[in-house]
Amino acid sequence: MTEVELLTFLKNPKTKIRGFTYLFDTYNERLYHHIRSIVHNHTYTDDVLQNCFIKVYHNIESFEGKSALYTWLYRIATNEALSFLRKEAKHQQLDVDDLRMAALNNQEADPYFDASEAEKKLEVALTQLPHRQATVFSLHYNQELKLREIAEILDTSLGNVKALHHLAQKKIKKILNQP
Numbered sequence: 001m002t003e004v005e006l007l008t009f010l011k012n013p014k015t016k017i018r019g020f021t022y023l024f025d026t027y028n029e030r031l032y033h034h035i036r037s038i039v040h041n042h043t044y045t046d047d048v049l050q051n052c053f054i055k056v057y058h059n060i061e062s063f064e065g066k067s068a069l070y071t072w073l074y075r076i077a078t079n080e081a082l083s084f085l086r087k088e089a090k091h092q093q094l095d096v097d098d099l100r101m102a103a104l105n106n107q108e109a110d111p112y113f114d115a116s117e118a119e120k121k122l123e124v125a126l127t128q129l130p131h132r133q134a135t136v137f138s139l140h141y142n143q144e145l146k147l148r149e150i151a152e153i154l155d156t157s158l159g160n161v162k163a164l165h166h167l168a169q170k171k172i173k174k175i176l177n178q179p
Contacts, residue, residue, distance in 0.1 A: 137168035
């Protein structure tokens with residue numbers, strides 16, 4: 001199904017459920033991994049993903065098509081994940097970075113987390129980066145999105161995304177090369 005066909009299904013009350021089912025089946029796993037790379041916890045990820053799809057379902061009529069549908073989905077997922085982290089950190093009276101590190105440290109006991117040693121080291125390195133750098137790096141490295149697409153998702157300039165990505169790469173190399 002093309003994006004135009006999918007949007008037609010989603011915006012028609014008679015076919016909205018069918019279109020949404022297709023949208024969910026197409027993007028569920030990718031968005032899960034993207035959100036997981038931000039919140040580092042399966043339960044949190046499921047909650048954020050559910051909120052993301054609820055928001056998409058209720059707001060699809062407002063999608064204007066100025067960007068690709070998937071960039072709109074990633075923008076919603078990113079914003080929902082970061083918003084969740086801020087709320088959860090406030091609730092637990094922690095700094096957002098401390099919450100992310102605690103969630104990452106608990107991944108070892110998480111049956112839904114299956115990663116190689118190299119992937120685990122990269123996840124630890126990502127938690128040491130500022131949120132925007134980590135998000136840009138993760139979208140590029142894990143989701144294989146182009147920097148131009150990431151700029152759309154984050155609603156920022158391509159130059160800013162390039163700078164964030166470059167800084168993230170430098171910091172990750174430095175972190176990974178530490179003894």
